[in-house]
Amino acid sequence: MSAKILVALGGNAILTKDASDVAQKEALRKTCKQLIKFVKKGNKLVISHGNGPQVGNLLLQQAAGSTKDNPSMPIDTAVAMTEGSIGYWLQNALDEQLECNNLKQSAAAVITQVIVNPNDPSFKNPSKPIGTFYSHQEAKQIKEKNSEFKLVEDSGRGYRRVVPSPQPLVIKESKIIKAIMESGNIPIAVGGGGTPVVESGDRLIGKEAVIDKDFSSEKLAELINVDKLIILTAVDNVYLNFNMPNQKKLEKVEVSEIKKYIEQGEFASGSMLPKVQSAVRFVENSKKPNAEAVITSLNNIEDYLTKGAGTIIKKSID
Ligand SMILES: Nc1ncnc2c1ncn2[C@@H]1O[C@H](COP(=O)(O)OP(=O)(O)O)[C@@H](O)[C@H]1O
Numbered sequence: 353m354s355a356k357i358l359v360a361l362g363g364n365a366i367l368t369k370d371a372s373d374v375a376q377k378e379a380l381r382k383t384c385k386q387l388i389k390f391v392k393k394g395n396k397l398v399i400s401h402g403n404g405p406q407v408g409n410l411l412l413q414q415a416a417g418s419t420k421d422n423p424s425m426p427i428d429t430a431v432a433m434t435e436g437s438i439g440y441w442l443q444n445a446l447d448e449q450l451e452c453n454n455l456k457q458s459a460a461a462v463i464t465q466v467i468v469n470p471n472d473p474s475f476k477n478p479s480k481p482i483g484t485f486y487s488h489q490e491a492k493q494i495k496e497k498n499s500e501f502k503l504v505e506d507s508g509r510g511y512r513r514v515v516p517s518p519q520p521l522v523i524k525e526s527k528i529i530k531a532i533m534e535s536g537n538i539p540i541a542v543g544g545g546g547t548p549v550v551e552s553g554d555r556l557i558g559k560e561a562v563i564d565k566d567f568s569s570e571k572l573a574e575l576i577n578v579d580k581l582i583i584l585t586a587v588d589n590v591y592l593n594f595n596m597p598n599q600k601k602l603e604k605v606e607v608s609e610i611k612k613y614i615e616q617g618e619f620a621s622g623s624m625l626p627k628v629q630s631a632v633r634f635v636e637n638s639k640k641p642n643a644e645a646v647i648t649s650l651n652n653i654e655d656y657l658t659k660g661a662g663t664i665i666k667k668s669i670d
């Protein structure tokens with residue numbers, strides 16, 4: 353049966369090792385060969401994506417080339433710039449797949465503003481890792497040059513800059529995104545979590561932060577009332593005791609059960625935890641009684657569609 357689906361793309365769908373535009377465009381062409389399977393089954397699709405590596409790299413480029421007459425841009429603008437660049441690559445690659453499959457729809461990237469609370473605690477406690485990984489020595493040198501930067505060790509992979517990451521409250525462009533989806537075309541939205549803004553009278557003012565794209569995707573999925581939120585990442589399933597000899601794959605799981613695993617600290621913060629939290633929020637807040645959140649990999653899409661593979665979270669599993 354066809355459904356309305358929001359698919360959130362993880363980092364490996366866009367950037368593996370090579371950060372050149374050629375490599376990222378190629379990665380997205382491969383990604384779209386998988387995504388088109390949803391469209392061919394008659395589903396209505398909305399796509400979101402991350403930007404952590406790209407926005408970090410862009411801020412470094414900006415800082416390196418900045419002069420008084422050509423100043424570097426603040427983080428909210430850099431987020432919008434990466435929404436633009438990744439959105440362009442993605443709509444280009446999706447349109448190619450739609451064309452190859454004789455499908456009449458088009459893809460369109462929507463620069464999305466996401467309203468956040470100016471008093472969100474994350475503004476005082478930056479936690480979102482962005483950009484490249486540094487050795488301990490490199491991290492020390494960066495800190496000496498930029499005393500305002502906070503760097504933290506990220507899951508044994510090296511040190512990364514962290515920036516504030518407030519919770520998304522309202523997706524400003526949700527109605528237009530919904531209209532594009534309902535028309536049968538494919539909106540690409542809340543890229544990089546969307547551009548963080550705060551309300552100030554009649555205006556929306558940018559805030560320097562990077563919103564977690566899984567949380568923004570969840571908020572959008574709720575607002576536009578999709579049936580399914582599918583979070584694609586590098587693993588086919590969520591695991592208990594992840595990476596341990598006794599790791600256990602989660603397949604179909606009720607929301608009440610996965611909430612217990614969250615409490616037991618099963619999921620790493622900054623990687624799997626926001627995905628599982630977003631899945632729980634979607635299933636609990638959705639107006640659809642059968643709302644389904646799925647966490648799986650790009651390469652597992654075929655098996656999800658044909659056999660229900662992946663980690664599937666619902667209110668009740670029949
Ligand atoms: N309990 C868990 N089950 C599965 N994967 C986990 C778990 N805890 C941490 N991970 C890791 O989290 C990664 C997904 O987070 P991340 O790489 O930050 O996401 P993204 O795909 O959005 O860039 C997985 O590829 C896996 O390595």
Ligand SMILES: NC(=O)OP(=O)(O)O
Nearest residue numbers: 402403404544564565
């Ligand atoms: N904005 C965001 O969450 O990006 P990543 O998923 O790439 O970290």
